[in-house]
Amino acid sequence: MGCSSSLPDRSTGRLGGLNVSESGGVVDAKNLRVKLVLLGDSGVGKSCIVLRFVRGQFDPTSKVTIGASFLSQTIALQDSTTVKFEIWDTAGQERYAALAPLYYRGAAIAVIVYDITSPETFTKAQYWVKELQKHGSPDIVMALVANKADLHEKREVPTQDGIDYAEKNGMFFIETSAKTADNINQLFEEIGKRLPRPSST
Amino acid sequence: MSSSDSNSSSVDDPNPNPKPLDNQLETLNLEQGSDSIVIQNEDDEEGRQQDQGSSLNGSLNVNSDNHEPDDRIGLVRNVVWRRTNSEMEVDVNGPSSPSSSGYAGERGSSGVSEDDEIQEVAKDSALHGGFDSQAAWLPGKRHVDEDDASISWRKRKKHFFILSHSGKPIYSRYGDEHKLAGFSATLQAIISFVENGGDRVKLVRAGKHQVVFLVKGPIYLVCISCTEEPYESLKGQLELIYGQMILILTKSVNRCFEKNPKFDMTPLLGGTDVVFSSLIHSFSWNPATFLHAYTCLPLAYGTRQAAGAILHDVADSGVLFAILMCKHKVVSLVGAQKASLHPDDMLLLSNFIMSSESFRTSESFSPICLPRYNPMAFLYAYVHYLDVDTYLMLLTTSSDAFYHLKDCRIRIEMVLLKSNVLSEVQRSMLDGEMHVEDLPGDPLSRFGSASHLGEHQEPTDSPGRFREPFAGIGGPAGLWHFIYRSIYLEQYVSSEFSAPINSPQQQKRLYRAYQKIYASMHDNGNGPHKTQFRRDENYVLLCWVTPDFELYAAFDPLADKGLAIKTCNRVCQWVKDVENEIFLLGASPFSW
Numbered sequence: 001m002g003c004s005s006s007l008p009d010r011s012t013g014r015l016g017g018l019n020v021s022e023s024g025g026v027v028d029a030k031n032l033r034v035k036l037v038l039l040g041d042s043g044v045g046k047s048c049i050v051l052r053f054v055r056g057q058f059d060p061t062s063k064v065t066i067g068a069s070f071l072s073q074t075i076a077l078q079d080s081t082t083v084k085f086e087i088w089d090t091a092g093q094e095r096y097a098a099l100a101p102l103y104y105r106g107a108a109i110a111v112i113v114y115d116i117t118s119p120e121t122f123t124k125a126q127y128w129v130k131e132l133q134k135h136g137s138p139d140i141v142m143a144l145v146a147n148k149a150d151l152h153e154k155r156e157v158p159t160q161d162g163i164d165y166a167e168k169n170g171m172f173f174i175e176t177s178a179k180t181a182d183n184i185n186q187l188f189e190e191i192g193k194r195l196p197r198p199s200s201t
Numbered sequence: 202m203s204s205s206d207s208n209s210s211s212v213d214d215p216n217p218n219p220k221p222l223d224n225q226l227e228t229l230n231l232e233q234g235s236d237s238i239v240i241q242n243e244d245d246e247e248g249r250q251q252d253q254g255s256s257l258n259g260s261l262n263v264n265s266d267n268h269e270p271d272d273r274i275g276l277v278r279n280v281v282w283r284r285t286n287s288e289m290e291v292d293v294n295g296p297s298s299p300s301s302s303g304y305a306g307e308r309g310s311s312g313v314s315e316d317d318e319i320q321e322v323a324k325d326s327a328l329h330g331g332f333d334s335q336a337a338w339l340p341g342k343r344h345v346d347e348d349d350a351s352i353s354w355r356k357r358k359k360h361f362f363i364l365s366h367s368g369k370p371i372y373s374r375y376g377d378e379h380k381l382a383g384f385s386a387t388l389q390a391i392i393s394f395v396e397n398g399g400d401r402v403k404l405v406r407a408g409k410h411q412v413v414f415l416v417k418g419p420i421y422l423v424c425i426s427c428t429e430e431p432y433e434s435l436k437g438q439l440e441l442i443y444g445q446m447i448l449i450l451t452k453s454v455n456r457c458f459e460k461n462p463k464f465d466m467t468p469l470l471g472g473t474d475v476v477f478s479s480l481i482h483s484f485s486w487n488p489a490t491f492l493h494a495y496t497c498l499p500l501a502y503g504t505r506q507a508a509g510a511i512l513h514d515v516a517d518s519g520v521l522f523a524i525l526m527c528k529h530k531v532v533s534l535v536g537a538q539k540a541s542l543h544p545d546d547m548l549l550l551s552n553f554i555m556s557s558e559s560f561r562t563s564e565s566f567s568p569i570c571l572p573r574y575n576p577m578a579f580l581y582a583y584v585h586y587l588d589v590d591t592y593l594m595l596l597t598t599s600s601d602a603f604y605h606l607k608d609c610r611i612r613i614e615m616v617l618l619k620s621n622v623l624s625e626v627q628r629s630m631l632d633g634e635m636h637v638e639d640l641p642g643d644p645l646s647r648f649g650s651a652s653h654l655g656e657h658q659e660p661t662d663s664p665g666r667f668r669e670p671f672a673g674i675g676g677p678a679g680l681w682h683f684i685y686r687s688i689y690l691e692q693y694v695s696s697e698f699s700a701p702i703n704s705p706q707q708q709k710r711l712y713r714a715y716q717k718i719y720a721s722m723h724d725n726g727n728g729p730h731k732t733q734f735r736r737d738e739n740y741v742l743l744c745w746v747t748p749d750f751e752l753y754a755a756f757d758p759l760a761d762k763g764l765a766i767k768t769c770n771r772v773c774q775w776v777k778d779v780e781n782e783i784f785l786l787g788a789s790p791f792s793w
Contacts, residue, residue, distance in 0.1 A: 051562065063558040063562065064471075064473075064558075065559045066559050066560065067582075070565065089563075093468075093471045102601075
């Protein structure tokens with residue numbers, strides 16, 4: 001992470017600027033607007049999850065994300081609230097790790113993704129959880145996502161490991177496949193349900 | 202690229218003769234001495250070094266006319282340095298076996314010359330049915346399964362390597378970097394061997410191969426090429442590759458090497474193969490890579506003004522640079538006060554954006570560094586594609602400006618749509634650049650009927666024009682193509698290719714010829730040439746350099762010299778007539 005030098009110091013709080021809005025992203029009790037950040041090693045399928053969720057598409061050719069892409073999607077929950085997710089899909093490459101605070105500062109939700117066929121990406125996911133526990137918003141909602149669940153014959157990270165780790169860290173856990181669309185909408189719906197509602201209600 | 206080089210002004214070689222010309226070229230290079238010297242010594246240190254090696258079996262010599270298949274270099278473990286007539290030679294210890302980390306270009310192929318390369322390209326383009334050299338090219342790194350033991354790898358015409366000063370591979374154009382660790386170490390050994398002698402190795406010439414070295418602090422760059430491009434051109438290409446790396450990482454990556462000399466940089470560049478391979482590909486189709494100028498999309502003056510005005514608005518609100526581009530061509534560009542953008546930075550930035558597919562899927566906010574603006578610091582680039590080829594880049598120093606830039610983009614996009622700029626851009630892309638067929642006939646009759654780009658008259662509307670609908674037929678006096686570079690504006694315009702320069706191979710060959718003539722015109726050693734007229738079996742090339750502009754023109758090899766000169770005058774007049782449409786005028790000065 002040698003490229004952090006030209007970044008402003010984390011502690012100065014100058015990086016707080018990618019917040020959705022000053023009011024913490026909440027528009028009103030029935031219409032929530034939240035900032036969501038996806039983190040995880042490169043190639044685990046962060047962009048694929050987002051594109052499946054936002055556009056219903058899946059592109060098997062790998063397109064490396066540069067910096068971070070910004071997309072948004074609104075969903076309606078069963079209690080008739082709507083949630084507009086403003087999603088920062090970050091690049092998984094090592095050179096961007098030092099820049100991650102730029103994207104996760106002020107995020108209400110962090111979705112940390114790993115690939116069930118690669119134990120290294122599970123280790124990387126744990127790194128991100130620790131990083132967020134140290135530097136993220138204290139009340140951030142975190143989800144641990146085990147992606148590429150369709151590749152179960154190549155699985156190297158047991159489901160139970162994910163469940164255990166998530167439980168220990170107070171996270172929500174789900175296995176998904178952006179390819180088959182399995183559990184993708186559920187992931188975002190679950191997150192929506194877990195969002196803290198404005199206290200005024 | 203055999204050609205009869207004539208570096209003196211206006212020399213006409215009426216007798217092109219392919220075979221011996223090759224040799225002639227080499228002798229000529231030697232005669233010119235200082236510039237093509239194989240190793241440029243800052244002192245005489247090597248004298249001591251080379252004698253350590255004794256055996257000279259099969260040593261390759263620039264002076265030899267040896268173009269036989271054993272024309273190979275081996276940057277083998279047992280390299281022997283030797284000096285004759287101020288030239289450094291590499292001595293190969295016998296034919297390199299696949300197990301040695303040797304590099305042998307053209308092994309076992311006889312009669313190799315650039316035909317070989319062209320076949321390779323032809324194969325690629327035939328595969329994808331492409332006509333335009335850009336379209337025919339598939340992004341991404343190919344031949345990853347190769348390493349220095351592969352025959353195919355050794356036969357590649359042009360290799361590029363980035364390595365660290367400890368010899369760790371960082372990037373290789375062909376093959377898997379990790380498998381090339383031994384080869385990288387060999388390159389590093391050569392560089393440090395010479396450096397230990399208080400000297401610096403710039404170029405090793407061995408037969409048809411040139412090995413060009415560029416040292417940038419802890420980063421070493423090496424090109425191994427048998428394309429006969431001039432040293433200056435290859436060095437310029439290495440500089441651009443280094444700049445591309447800085448654009449991705451900033452120069453502060455050097456600190457990683459200060460902390461740990463054995464630092465492995467490859468993970469930091471993860472996923473950027475495609476950026477480098479696209480840049481390397483552009484060396485053979487994009488003249489900006491050697492002209493150090495950028496090109497604009499032809500547009501009616503008012504259209505470009507409209508785009509500039511809205512970009513100006515946002516630049517006043519804290520945006521450092523606002524750039525609207527269509528592929529590699531600038532639509533409009535505005536810099537904040539006193540900020541100027543170097544054409545090389547524009548080239549590297551647009552290459553980075555265009556080669557990274559992820560920018561096309563959604564709006565992005567990414568750190569990038571402009572090496573000529575400030576190599577130490579990141580800027581933040583908001584990037585958004587407005588249509589399939591047209592993209593907007595808003596650069597800022599502020600890492601938290603995303604939402605502001607997003608708002609700016611929405612405003613810009615609205616104005617561009619309202620004022621039809623985007624549809625004009627699309628139309629201009631279809632119309633292309635200036636066509637040599639449209640060169641106005643008589644300079645005096647240009648008033649009234651002058652061909653104005655961007656006005657979209659039917660060709661038949663203007664009497665001075667006689668354009669064939671699809672395939673060009675070439676311009677008057679055998680004019681095939683030209684490039685005009687405005688020195689003050691740092692912009693160039695390149696005419697659309699027309700018959701017979703149709704195929705990507707021919708276009709590449711012409712660019713290489715331009716590149717060569719550019720290098721010879723900008724060669725400090727020989728003083729600035731004003732004009733150069735060069736005839737070989739492929740073209741007549743005419744080059745004209747003034748304090749205001751440079752003109753490079755290619756004609757039919759049988760073109761008449763007097764007529765060609767007249768035609769060049771007409772081209773210059775034509776460019777001046779339409780400069781409102783082909784150049785971005787009146788923007789903040791870009792002189793660096």
